[in-house]
Amino acid sequence: MKFYNSEKFAYPCEDPLAIHAITECIEKLQEEKLPFVTLDFIPQLLAELENLTEYFARFDHLLLLGIGGSALGPHALQQAFSPQDKYVLTPDAQMKKHLWVIDNVNAGHLADCLKNLPLEKTLVLTVSKSGSTLETISQYFICKQYFQKMLPATWQNNFFIITDEEKGFLRRETTDNNYKSLPVPALLGGRFSIFCAVGLVPALFLGIDYKRFIQGAMEAKNEFFAECASYQENCQNPLPRLFELANFAYSTMANGYSELIFFNYIPKWSSLNNWFRQLWSESLGKNGQGSTPVTALGTVDQHSILQLFLDSKPNKAVLFLTASAMEKNALCTISKNLPEEWKWLAEKNISEILDAEANGTKQSMINHHIPLCSMVFPKTDEQAFGKIMWELCMTTILTAHFLGINPYDQPAVEESKKIAKATLSQNSN
Numbered sequence: 001m002k003f004y005n006s007e008k009f010a011y012p013c014e015d016p017l018a019i020h021a022i023t024e025c026i027e028k029l030q031e032e033k034l035p036f037v038t039l040d041f042i043p044q045l046l047a048e049l050e051n052l053t054e055y056f057a058r059f060d061h062l063l064l065l066g067i068g069g070s071a072l073g074p075h076a077l078q079q080a081f082s083p084q085d086k087y088v089l090t091p092d093a094q095m096k097k098h099l100w101v102i103d104n105v106n107a108g109h110l111a112d113c114l115k116n117l118p119l120e121k122t123l124v125l126t127v128s129k130s131g132s133t134l135e136t137i138s139q140y141f142i143c144k145q146y147f148q149k150m151l152p153a154t155w156q157n158n159f160f161i162i163t164d165e166e167k168g169f170l171r172r173e174t175t176d177n178n179y180k181s182l183p184v185p186a187l188l189g190g191r192f193s194i195f196c197a198v199g200l201v202p203a204l205f206l207g208i209d210y211k212r213f214i215q216g217a218m219e220a221k222n223e224f225f226a227e228c229a230s231y232q233e234n235c236q237n238p239l240p241r242l243f244e245l246a247n248f249a250y251s252t253m254a255n256g257y258s259e260l261i262f263f264n265y266i267p268k269w270s271s272l273n274n275w276f277r278q279l280w281s282e283s284l285g286k287n288g289q290g291s292t293p294v295t296a297l298g299t300v301d302q303h304s305i306l307q308l309f310l311d312s313k314p315n316k317a318v319l320f321l322t323a324s325a326m327e328k329n330a331l332c333t334i335s336k337n338l339p340e341e342w343k344w345l346a347e348k349n350i351s352e353i354l355d356a357e358a359n360g361t362k363q364s365m366i367n368h369h370i371p372l373c374s375m376v377f378p379k380t381d382e383q384a385f386g387k388i389m390w391e392l393c394m395t396t397i398l399t400a401h402f403l404g405i406n407p408y409d410q411p412a413v414e415e416s417k418k419i420a421k422a423t424l425s426q427n428s429n
């Protein structure tokens, strides 16, 4: 991690106030023992997944009903490690397994899935921590009635539920209908749930190496707490890296930088953007605090939004993600044989073009005095993905601590849900 244009925001680790805030935060994390922080539910979950492997193997299609944290993480994993278009392009198609994420209320899409998917080979995976999200539950009812009609004798076998361990409508439905199910551990909210069954069931289904993904999260956790222990022992030791990042986020906000650009130059990780947007917004956007996450994908968004980033209000800080070892595919190397004015591109691989573009954007942002944190990833595999997701979650929690807010709730969202429910109740017979 390297910071630019942020010298004025330094949070010196020798400052007694900073030391106090940091040690207090570490103690709180150790005391709270939240499942996301401890990951202590993982061994049991891995054993349960092992037992379910044979059952999942019966199906070719996973129809995921869920929204927000119940869909964005699985979608990010799919895009990164099992993109559906990859199979369209691969004639030998190990294209056995498909994930269809129904995370919006789009009647056409749901109806197409129901009409066109082979139902016997389709597993409906309903994911909702609360078990009461209107969009998810409505789509669950529609799928249930359709499967009951089309597969009257066996329909229950095609339903799998991921929800709270004890509470909520979906937990009752699971018991009443004898569905197979896995829990979302208590106190593991939607945007932190990628490390439980919410992320791992779709990953297992698609053949993604979910064990390495979890290894990445574990590695991040162990590194973070080792750095914390060393800092607690002697505050002259380096500040834990994620505190540095949270400090950058916090102090840019405190200095009027109201937007945080998440500029991602790792095309394979494109869906990380939407996942991060929820994490940052719902965790920090409360009590008049927070910064608005604006996500961008390189190089595409250079050609749409970069102008504004560089030259509009100077209220933007940036997290800038690049990979240091981009895959060099021989098919994507330009030959020597080029027109004179393009000779400078001779023998360049497409990944070098991405690197050069990323470097150009980063340098120009730095030249425009934009506070920027650059994160360079040596790998982009499942393990690296698990690691960065855990680190971004932890950074968000640390930033919330500096802001003095609770990162785990999202109370303002409830109002619109109540209004929508009231409207539907009024119109019901």
Ligand SMILES: O=P(O)(O)OC[C@H]1O[C@](O)(CO)[C@@H](O)[C@@H]1O
Residues within 6 Å of the ligand: 067, 068, 069, 070, 127, 128, 129, 130, 131, 132, 133, 136, 190, 191, 282, 410, 413
């Ligand atoms: O998993 P659930 O409980 O259906 O919630 C879906 C999403 O809705 C929210 O509660 C916001 O309404 C998110 O925090 C959550 O990820």
